[in-house]
Amino acid sequence: MGNEPMTDDLDDGMSRRRLLGRCAGWAGAGALYTMTGGVASSISLDAALAAPKRAGGARPFTFLQISDTHIGFDKAANPNARGTAIEAVEKIKALADKPDLIIHTGDITHLSTDAQFDDAAQILSGLGAPVFYVPGEHDFLDEGQGKAFLARYGKGAHGTGWYSFDHDGVHFVALNNVANLKPGGMAHLGEEQLAWLKSDLAGQASSTPIVVFGHIPLWTVYEAWGWGTDDSAQALALLRRFGSVTVLNGHIHQVIQKVEGNVSFHSARSTAYPQPAPGAAPSPGPLKVPAEQLPSMLGIRTARFVRGGEPIALIDQAFA
Amino acid sequence: MRLKFSILRRAALVAALTVPAVAFTTAKIEAATPAKVQAVAIKGFAFTPQVVTVAPGTTVTWTNVDEDPHTVTANDKSFHSAALDTDDKFTFTFTKPGEYAYFCSLHPHMTGKIVVKAG
Structure with a gap:
């Protein structure tokens, strides 16, 4: 597969069959997902990234997802998680298509210490676009159960840190499913947050594209490892009437996606270390891989909305 | 656990019979609060x-x-x-x-x- 500008083809309404045919030889570092017709398919990342910005027409609106930076992690799976977070920031700054905004889907720090939050803030301050955060469980493990996170990122948020905002016709909803977790359960939203979500979505037209982001997957990826959200069905019921819902999360340090009606779910790579595929190891702990393999398992994600067109594209970019 | 406890009790009893009062006190405390x-x-x-x-x-x-x-x-x-x-x-x-x-x-x-x- 060459370095042809695949994104232009997508914008022109390339058929899925043709797209898949052209992707037959790809087995590389990342993938661009399109949800045309509700079916995810992938094409080369390198080609998509190499695409020149289109001349004329509406500028596609893009935003970026970064996740699980785990600032402070220094174990065998990646002794330099700080360095790879910096590498992610450099890659984002080098993107030809500048994101309008960035979402961080949690586990900013490894242990919620002030020093780690300070370091993360300093590293991420160079991104050149506003960053919207949700906490991971690693950001909520201080004695104050999120006090450190909320002091930095909770201004204007509700409850334990949920909020919404609009950008260019897209409604973004930031959820916290790592607070007040129940014994034996998985991630949890709670009644207060669900009630807020209901009232927040009530004012939105069904045609408004919705992006929901939170740390732990809102669909059950693997219950035995707690990779899901106990009360997500109630949130998804509220989202069902919308024509386009994209749910972005982190936590599991790997790209996994699922499409359910008009809702597409996508988990992202970490910038710090990989985790095993669901059930592929005795536990979900950090996955140690040969050093040369690590960059292919870390990454960032770009999301692109093409105005007036159907495809919503996610580009998952691995470090190598 | 019970076996260990009874051994300690017996040790305390032996200690009580054979050692001076100060040592006896120490042994008694040990017997009453075995490390659990x-x-x-x-x-x-x-x-x-x-x-x-x-x-x-x-x-x-x-x-x-x-x-x-x-x-x-x-x-x-x-x-x-x-x-x-x-x-x-x-x-x-x-x-x-x-x-x-x-x-x-x-x-x-x-x-x-x-x-x-x-x-």
């Missing part, structure tokens, strides 16, 4: 042993050997650790008989139980 400890490993996102039965007064020590942090949090919040990083420990002494269910508040699918039972 129990270790629980936090390993592979699980508490091992998951259910453990101990005598009242037992001090349980949890040690996290995972690369991920975990907590030890009673379901009823009657005791809880801070976040335990790799090799961090948490100890708690159980004085009253009863069943103490706990979990990891970061990974709530991780659950365990301490059963405190006399005799």
Whole structure:
């Protein structure tokens, strides 16, 4: 597969069959997902990234997802998680298509210490676009159960840190499913947050594209490892009437996606270390891989909305 | 546990018969409060042993050997650790008989139980 500008083809309404045919030889570092017709398919990342910005027409609106930076992690799976977070920031700054905004889907720090939050803030301050955060469980493990996170990122948020905002016709909803977790359960939203979500979505037209982001997957990826959200069905019921819902999360340090009606779910790579595929190891702990393999398992994600067109594209970019 | 206790009692009795008063006192204290400890490993996102039965007064020590942090949090919040990083420990002494269910508040699918039972 060459370095042809695949994104232009997508914008022109390339058929899925043709797209898949052209992707037959790809087995590389990342993938661009399109949800045309509700079916995810992938094409080369390198080609998509190499695409020149289109001349004329509406500028596609893009935003970026970064996740699980785990600032402070220094174990065998990646002794330099700080360095790879910096590498992610450099890659984002080098993107030809500048994101309008960035979402961080949690586990900013490894242990919620002030020093780690300070370091993360300093590293991420160079991104050149506003960053919207949700906490991971690693950001909520201080004695104050999120006090450190909320002091930095909770201004204007509700409850334990949920909020919404609009950008260019897209409604973004930031959820916290790592607070007040129940014994034996998985991630949890709670009644207060669900009630807020209901009232927040009530004012939105069904045609408004919705992006929901939170740390732990809102669909059950693997219950035995707690990779899901106990009360997500109630949130998804509220989202069902919308024509386009994209749910972005982190936590599991790997790209996994699922499409359910008009809702597409996508988990992202970490910038710090990989985790095993669901059930592929005795536990979900950090996955140690040969050093040369690590960059292919870390990454960032770009999301692109093409105005007036159907495809919503996610580009998952691995470090190598 | 009972066997060890009776051996200590016998040692105390022997001590009482054979050593001066000061040493006797020391031996008596030892016999009345034998060291009751129990270790629980936090390993592979699980508490091992998951259910453990101990005598009242037992001090349980949890040690996290995972690369991920975990907590030890009673379901009823009657005791809880801070976040335990790799090799961090948490100890708690159980004085009253009863069943103490706990979990990891970061990974709530991780659950365990301490059963405190006399005799």
